[in-house]
Amino acid sequence: MNTRAPSNPPQDDYKIKETKPQLGERWPHGGVRGGGWISSDRVTSTYDLVEQMYYLYVRVVKARDLPPNPVTGNCDPYVEVKLGNYKGKTQRFDKKTNPEWNQVFAFSKENIQSSVLEVFVRDKEMVKRDDYLGKVVFDMNEVPTRVPPDSPLAPQWYRLEDRRGENKLKGEVMVAVWMGTQADEAFPESWHSDAALVQGEGVYSVRSKVYVSPKLWYLRVNVIEAQDVESEDKSQLPQVFVKAQVGNQILKTKLCPTKTKDPFWNEDLIFVAAEPFEEQLFLTIENKLTPSKDELVGKINLPLTIFERRLDHRPVHSRWFDLEKFGFGVLEGDRRKELKFSTRIHLRACLEGGYHVLDESTMYISDQRPTARQLWKQPIGILEVGLLSAQGLLPMKTRDGRGSTDAYCVAKYGQKWVRTRTIVDNMSPKWNEQYTWEVYDPCTVITIGVFDNCHLGGNEKPAVGNGSGRDSRIGKVRIRLSTLETDRIYTHSYPLLVLQPSGLKKTGELQIAFRLTCLSLAHMVYLYSRPLLPKMHYLHPFTVSQLDSLRYQAMNIVASRLGRAEPPLRKEVVEYMLDVDSHMWSMRRSKANFFRIVSLFSGLISMSKWLGEVCQWKNPITTILVHILMCILICYPELILPTTFLYMFLIGLWNLRHKPRNPPHMDTKISWAEAVHPDELDEEFDTFPTSKPQDMVRMRYDRLRSVAGRIQTVVGDMATQVILLVGLFVLRHPRFRSKMPSVPSNFFKRLPAGADTML
Known part of the structure; x- marks a missing residue:
């Protein structure tokens, strides 16, 4: 039975509201009246999207x-x-x-x-x-x-x-x-009176800060073969595998199927590495003695800087490396530390510069450029965002027996992260800070999150449900740039919605202003015909499991590097901004996606119902008009295509009236967040692996089997209807085959989707 928490605010409280803050004005010759300026021919940060302070x-x-x-x-x-x-x-x-x-x-x-x-x-x-x-x-x-x-x-x-x-x-x-x-160059480096907490003799301050994500590379290690592999027991031929490690990432090849001194694998191992390269590639060859015991045969450490950087799919030269092995046995005495010749390993390794290393969900991707800077195109626009203020924030911890919140904002787009200063003990903080990003693709998303700073010192205690010593999530906002009109200033108040084990909760509102300035309209239109990701993702794609694993590793690297900055951008903040838990199973999200699919085919269903009513003569006038139109098209077949395109054009003009004037925001109905069952919420917030009792896990497993069975039936019915089209597509002539997606497919994938409004 679906339930809804009685304390939830009305639906109108979940919608964005247009605001009219007193923003600065751009001067006619490049400056800005009231605190900002344009310092070059291109648009830069002007401080005309924030209130003057x-x-x-x-x-x-x-x-x-x-x-x-x-x-x-x-x-x-x-x-x-x-x-x-x-x-x-x-x-x-x-x-x-x-x-x-x-x-x-x-x-x-x-x-x-x-x-x-x-x-x-x-x-x-x-x-x-x-x-x-x-x-x-x-x-x-x-x-x-x-x-x-x-x-x-x-x-x-x-x-x-x-x-x-x-x-x-x-x-x-x-x-x-x-x-x-705040347009003064001293502002970012200043100690702020509203962003500092004095405890005795100590001053704790968090300033605004700009961070840059580390440059990420895919490291491809093709393990080809090895020679002269010997086990400790000379009478037995070894059966070996290769284990490779880069930082915390460990991958293994398959066990060589035969016992031989010259094993052969030819397997690719993919890692994520960040510049500057601090880790090394650590390779070991190990002999499988028993199912639970492995014997070290040889090892080697290779710095990542020795590997070639590849920009496309051209072949990379392979190299032989001598592995190290030390003597065994007590009888050898001092010779145990003597370096002995062991074996050689044949590798083909390179740093892939033609891929974009995914550290965020592809649904909310903010950057699609390949790693190699040589492959970058010119920017097509400038995105300016003014982080104004927040209203009605909930208390996230207690201080001196009362509720308190020390709020700050984090915005992420591309490789650039920004963090506002922390406003101490204020439920309606005012930041009024403006930042600028270069835009290389309009089909990207900027993410803005609001957090409570739990690292200021003193006697703060996190509120119930928040982990001790971790900055609490207050909420976040996503804005897809392709839904914005260029050169228009948007000023809106966005509700901060958070799904908690107790249900949907509004934690406050965030006031922001933003503007997308177009530098090249022709280039922007051209991008809609291009694939979403660099071509290497299509010519030599990774498997789904590889992408999930590599994205997880990339997120860990980004969180680790940003956590070293001062002030640090902490791991819990980076994970929330990058949607680290988006891959976890959720009955709520499954329902939401199912009804999105149903709405996608609602037009075809309505068309079939209308055609059925025409055939049943439920409206004789409509049926007669359809007969007349059919006769005209049969007599004049050259009118079929013009009539079809005219109809589509008129439908487009009719639907233009309903085009939203504001960018989409979190939709609680599409997200299926208002009518979610408490048990489904409890399952969504369960740990992995589960920490629930066995009976509850069995019940949820049976429920999952039931849902999967219904999905299997629906998929089977759909397969019987479309098998002919799929067969014709699969058997098409090689002339019509290409690994790169087609222009209509690229255009369709770049259109805004309901996923932007999902919680």
């Missing part, structure tokens, strides 16, 4: 001639910038009287409640209170305003004053203070 910037450059502590004779200086209740601290230097920080602090103008800015220079003490070295005070009324593209404000030296500001002290500090907007 003013910040007080304080750049602390360095200090000189600071007095040492009279007791220790040393000075461990740092600077504290104070504006009302907001404080920011620089890094501390040990035993340095002339430190250099070059750090920028940004205070939101909306939160300024003080008329003076104080810059303190202090000496860190381990036992007592930090020693006071002096301060500089700035009157807020005297702070200049700088609007890009003005020249940067030059810092100046200021003498330190005592606490009352009456006497000058020894030492000087170089500081620059100005009022600016």
Whole structure:
């Protein structure tokens, strides 16, 4: 029985809403009024897709001639910038009287409640209170305003004053203070007052950041043969296999069917590798002694940089490699560590540059370019996205006994990831940050996710259902670029919908603005006739199991590399953005896809019903008109094609009225998320392998068999209807065969699909 949670909001609350934020305006000659500019002939980030926000910037450059502590004779200086209740601290230097920080602090103008800015220079003490070295005070009324593209404000030296500001002290500090907007080049590197949490003496801050995915390659290792393979037992011929390892990826060849000293395999092993190549290819030949015991015959480590980089399907030269093997047995004594000649292995290995390494689902792919930069085409457009704000976010953890959320946004398109600063303890955060991407294909998707930062320190406790120490998912938005009108600014509020074990939940709304600027309309139209992926995917395709395994490895590599950045883009964030669990079984998704297929054939079903009514004379006027049309077409057969195309053209014009003005968003009905059974949700969120009791697993297995049986029956009925067409297609003349997909097929695959609105 289908149920729906009574607490769910109405259906209208799940739809996107058009907003009218006060965005900046583009200047007529390339600049932007209110905080941004265009720096080249092509469109770049202009900050005209965000609301203008003013910040007080304080750049602390360095200090000189600071007095040492009279007791220790040393000075461990740092600077504290104070504006009302907001404080920011620089890094501390040990035993340095002339430190250099070059750090920028940004205070939101909306939160300024003080008329003076104080810059303190202090000496860190381990036992007592930090020693006071002096301060500089700035009157807020005297702070200049700088609007890009003005020249940067030059810092100046200021003498330190005592606490009352009456006497000058020894030492000087170089500081620059100005009022600016988020278009200032100092904005990304700044410590922000609304993005920092002060706990005692520690300051935890997460700035905005731009990340770049590592350049991924497919490593193809063709294991051909080996020579002079010997087992430890000289009286027995070995039966061996090859094990290859790159990082955490381990693949094995099949066991050689015969026992011989010269085994032959000719198998391809495919790995994913990332530049710069930190891992090596580790090869071992092992002899199968028993089903549970293998004997090491030889090994070798090969750096990936020695392999050829192939851009197409041309042959690659093979090479022989000598494997290492060490002596065995106690009787050999010191000769156990002596390197002995063991065997040779014949390999044909290369780094494939003609493929696109898939690290995301093909349904929501954001980049289709091959790995090799030599094969890239010119961009066809520019995508600009303004991450404005969020509204009504749910509390994701507790702080001081109350609900709290420290929200930040992550956007991913192509190889470029961006992350906004974290707004601390705010259910309606405002980011107003703008980013730009080059577009190489319109049939791509940008993904924007909202997360709660759980790594700020302090006494935060994750809410129920969230893993401790992991950034919580608040929701995400997908936008397919082919559904956008070029040079139009879209400003919408997107509901953040998350499917949880308890049901569908709205966790807030995300306000964004975006614009797609077309650089080459002809090239954009031409792309609709091209295959979705590079041609190597069609000339030498991978199997489905290979693609699933390689995508999983690629995601792990991307998550590992981005996790090393500072601040890190954590694994749980990367996995959520890349849909790591999209391959898992779900009864809900299966139902949704089934009804999508039904809707696809609904037109044919309606046509057959209409034809049946015509034959039954249920509407005599319609039947008579059909007779007249049939007679005309029989008498004038040359009108058949023009009439057909005219009918299709008129139908297209009629349906143009219903063309959506806004890009599609998550559709809860198509996703089958509102009427999903609780047990099906529990199954969807089950672990792999399952952690449920045996009786429940048996029930779900029987249910799966029942569904599969019905699908098998439907597929069988469809097969009997289309077997003739399939047979004619399979038996077509070689002249009409090609590994590359046809132009109509490419055009159809690039059209927006219902998959874009699936949860």
